[in-house]
Amino acid sequence: MPARMSSIIIEAQRKKTIRCVEESSAKRITGFESWLSRFSKVFGSVTNTSFFLFLALPIQSLFPYLYFMIRDLKVAKEEQDIGFYAGFVGATYFLGRTISAVPWGMFADKYGRKPCIVISILSVIVFNTLFGLSTTYWMAIVTRGLLGLLCGILGPIKAYASEVSRKEHQALGISFVTSSRAIALVIGPSIGGFLAQPARKYPKIFSEESIFGRFPYFLPCLVISVLAVGSCIACIWLPETLHFHDDDKVEAIEELESQVGGSKSTENLLKNWQLMSAIIIFSIFSLHDTAYLEIFSLWAVSSRKFQGLSFTSQDVGTVFAFSGLSVLVYQLTIYPFLSKFGPIKTFRPAAILSILxxxxxPFMSNLHGLELKILINMASVLKNVFAATITIACNILQNTAVTQKQRGAANGISVTMMSTFKAVAPAVAGIIFSWAQKHISGLFLPGNQILFLTINMVSIVGLVLTFKPFLSLPNPMRH
Incomplete structure (x- = not known):
């Protein structure tokens, strides 16, 4: 009997030990899974930033050399017409993105963000390279259009930025995405400004008979495509966020979001005025930003006789790169202010200061030398700081208006409308720029003053729309 009791006690102790080991092992596994989950989110945020960077690089790198590319393609009969043709090259990319934005958003909601991102990066590799090899104006138009059509990364990336971050870190997550635009403003213009026409700028390294001499705008496109290859490889380890949360967590998140922005799970997104008002305002300022980049790059390199600055492509690249670097530093500090004061209280001052x-x-064309370079760089830094503030605020307004399951489609609608405005912006900006150069001595105002006045009118419209009754806000955001 004692022997039997002893064996029972030993067996009980053995089972208890096994249970303790299993519980300890489970805790270690849970801890590992938790660490792995955190690592995936961090990796996702960093990689997401690089993806948005390669979306922005083909756009930002173009502006320093676009004027010279159109001139070398010999499509403009007069020097004043270069801006007209340059505008349509910039517009075709955004036109292609407009056509495909909603289908890409639906694709991302159904099949995941990752496949959409991979296809978009591949399109950058192929069509950006072909654009650099363009020998005719129409080849440049077609390759830019196809690049925009197949580059459906913008909407899914914004949804990804929100999903990979906790709610309290949402502004920071979106700030990471917008920071990549600042990085692109540093890298893109530097690549375009310093690597375009390499045979003329660096004759000791590149000969006129080489491929870079025969295709003077191929090198900057090639560099971007090579960098995009590395980003495409990184997609292998990219975590998918469409099914990132289990059902209970998604339900809890949607319930929390419904308290902030109202439940939109059963409503048509187009009838969600909180979303649509934010998208319209974002689109107007996207038009403004794109028109500004187009006009500044054309105005800066145009001749002094047309009240331009007579800059080289390197000069334009340096201005954009310096302002991009400053914005990158600025964005490391902006998200706490957005979290504290809300998007509207930061949005409106930025818009007003940008207008002023x-x-x-227009008066900077009267300056020369060091004075001009200092002031134009300071102005460019401030302009891009204001633009970054507005962009982050608009992204927050947009993403808080819908649930997680709707973000892909919502961002698809946003990209469609935004790309429509951006497609119009370069074309209209180019037309107005050409008109301004032909009317330097206007009846009321000189052409260059009318040029920048037109851009400012767009900002004024966008600013007015941030007030009632147009903009719809959830209660916590009404300041």
Whole structure:
């Protein structure tokens, strides 16, 4: 009997030990899974930033050399017409993106963000390279259009930025995405400004008979495509976020979001005025930003006789790169202010200051030398800081208006409308720029002053729309 009791006690102790080991092992596994989950989110945020970077690089690298590319393609009969043709090259990319934005958003909601991102990066590799090999104006138009059509990364990336971050870190997550635009403003213009026409700029390294001499705008496109290959390889380890949360967590998140922005799970997104008002405002400022980049790059390199600055492509690249670097530093500090004061209280001052700043631009053509370079760089830094603030605020307004399951489609609608405005912006900006150069001595105002006044009118419209009754806000955001 004692022997039997002893064996029972030993067996009980053995089972207890096994149970303790299993529980300890389970805790270790849970801890590992938790660490792995955190690592995936961090990796996702960093990689997401690089993806948005390679979306922005083909756009930002184009502006420093676009004027010279159109001139070398010999499509413009007069020097004043270069801006007209340059505008349509910039517009075709955004036109292609407009056509495909909603289908890409639906694709991302159904099949995941990752496949959409991979296809978009591949399109950058192929069509950006072909654009650099363009020998005719129409080849440049077609390759840019196809690049925009197949580059459906913008909407899914914004949804990804929100999903990979906790709610309290949402502004920071979106700030990472917007930071990549600042990085692109540093790298893109530097690549375009310093690597375009390499045979002329660096004759000791590149000969006129080489491929870079025969295709003077191929090198900057090739560099971007090579960098995009590395980003495409990184997609292998990219975590998918469409099914990132289990059902209970998604339900809890949607319930929390419904308290902030109202439940939109059963409503048509187009009838969600909180979303649509934010998208319209974002689109207007996207039009403004794109028109500004187009006009500044054309105005800066145009001749002094047309009240331009007579800059080289390197000069334009340096201005954009310096302002991009400053914005990158600025965005490391902006998200706490957005979290504390809300998007509207940061949005409106940035828009007002941007309008005041642009009124000074036409008078800079009267400056020369070091004075001009210092002031134009300071103005460019401030302009891009204001633009970054507005962009982050608009992204927050947009993403808080819908649930997680709707973000892909919502961002698809946003990209469609935004790309429509961006497609119009370069074409209209190019037309107005050409008109301004032909009317330097206007009846009321000189052509260059009318040029920047037109851009400012767009900002004024966008600013007015941030007030009632147009903009719809959830209660916590009404300041």
């Amino acid at each position: 700043l642009l009124t000074t631009y």
